[in-house]
Amino acid sequence: MDYLLLGFLTGLSLILAIGAQNIFVIEQGLKKQYILLVCLICSISDLILIFLGIFLFQYLGNFFNSSIELILNIFLFIFLSHFVYGKISIQKNKIFLNKNFKKISISRIITKTLAFTYLNPHVYSDTVFFLGNFSKNFLTIDKYYFGIGASIASFLFFFLIGYLSKLLSKYLQNDKIWNKINLFIIIFMSIIAFYVFIEILTFVS
Numbered sequence: 001m002d003y004l005l006l007g008f009l010t011g012l013s014l015i016l017a018i019g020a021q022n023i024f025v026i027e028q029g030l031k032k033q034y035i036l037l038v039c040l041i042c043s044i045s046d047l048i049l050i051f052l053g054i055f056l057f058q059y060l061g062n063f064f065n066s067s068i069e070l071i072l073n074i075f076l077f078i079f080l081s082h083f084v085y086g087k088i089s090i091q092k093n094k095i096f097l098n099k100n101f102k103k104i105s106i107s108r109i110i111t112k113t114l115a116f117t118y119l120n121p122h123v124y125s126d127t128v129f130f131l132g133n134f135s136k137n138f139l140t141i142d143k144y145y146f147g148i149g150a151s152i153a154s155f156l157f158f159f160l161i162g163y164l165s166k167l168l169s170k171y172l173q174n175d176k177i178w179n180k181i182n183l184f185i186i187i188f189m190s191i192i193a194f195y196v197f198i199e200i201l202t203f204v205s
Contacts, residue, residue: 003142007149010131011050015157020080020192021116021123023185025158029165034109039158041113046127046154051147053132070203073196076119080193083112087186121199 015022021042028038117123127150135146 003138003145004149007146007151008153009149010134010146011046011150011153012157015046015126015154020189021120022161023188024112024116025162026165027185028109029162030169032166032169033104034106035162035166037106038109038113039155039162041110042117042158043151043155045114045117046123046158047147047151049123049127050131050150050154053128053130054135054143054147056132070200073121073200073203076121077193077196077200079115079119080189080196084186084189084193087182087189 025038025042029035131146131150135143138146
């Protein structure tokens with residue numbers, strides 16, 4: 001049970017950092033769109049990557065080199081740039097989020113959620129590399145407990161921010177507030193995109 005708690009606390013400390021994926025989950029909660037689906041995809045993806053890192057760290061370490069990380073960063077930058085451009089278009093045309101709820105298809109939501117999850121190099125650094133490296137000397141049974149604990153933290157976090165955002169959404173019916181939320185998302189995602197771009201330049205220089 002000690003390793004279960006250790007896994008929970010370690011996983012929680014990693015996932016608490018605000019990132020593009022978390023902002024996306026919060027936004028879907030505020031819009032009351034596919035919250036269960038989005039939270040499940042994020043949580044299950046974390047579970048897969050956590051146990052992938054714990055049990056295959058040494059093997060995968062031979063393949064996840066700097067070149068692959070560079071490719072992932074390039075794809076992430078392209079995706080974030082497209083995402084920010086879409087948000088700027090909404091802001092420019094004064095089409096607020098709460099007027100577009102029914103226009104997003106389930107296939108688009110699934111694609112965007114998977115992109116926010118698997119195109120983010122930091123997801124791999126946190127789950128595959130950090131948790132895998134941290135637990136590489138654990139006994140097999142302790143690795144299971146550690147992985148379960150970290151996965152529980154992920155499930156609790158994503159469902160908490162998703163449904164808490166849904167509860168708060170009823171207080172956010174004013175178009176000006178939604179416009180400010182949209183502006184915050186544009187700024188935050190732009191900062192992340194800029195950070196990813198700097199990482200790309202660091203790799204190629």
